Amino acid sequence: DTAVSQTPKYLVTQMGNDKSIKCEQNLGHDTMYWYKQDSKKFLKIMFSYNNKELIINETVPNRFSPKSPDKAHLNLHINSLELGDSAVYFCASSQDVGGYTFGSGTRLTVV
């Protein structure tokens, strides 16, 4: 069973569209995250939820909106996509001071 699963794995879309990425974890972790990895492989945190409560909200355009319907799910919705949004988006989860478990990533390409 995949511990942290993201869908879709690849997403190619036109500028201006709205898209969503879904993430689910079956580890029973309380905390989930979204990270963005750019073309230089830099990892930047975007959001974090702890038990459905938003606890980290970095400087991210408000076109990005996370939603956590329950502690096992954290989705990312992006409005009005721009070329600069092209990146790999990783979902992760953790419990207490344990390490992260990452999903395999969603490669978003905006054309």
Next chain:
Amino acid sequence: AQSVAQPEDQVNVAEGNPLTVKCTYSVSGNPYLFWYVQYPNRGLQFLLKYITGDNLVKGSYGFEAEFNKSQTSFHLKKPSALVSDSALYFCAVRGNSGTYKYIFGTGTRLKVLA
């Protein structure tokens, strides 16, 4: 503010030789320190962590890391490198002040030459 630095973009080492990937950090209070590995087109995988206790931490795939408080370092090491160790390695730090935010280093590409 917490930060983590990986001073080397790339480390090359011959197969069978020992390897070191460097990491230094800055955090208020006691740090929680982590190493992750990323293979091409894959997510990051947890290698090891230091929370408290013994300064030498052993992890997956024969890797270990040494926590050095005076030098604020947490270098990743392996006694004998394998070609299959070639990947991108990330160091991460979190403070113990209650925030759940982990800061990642910029990554070091390890290339093990046959």
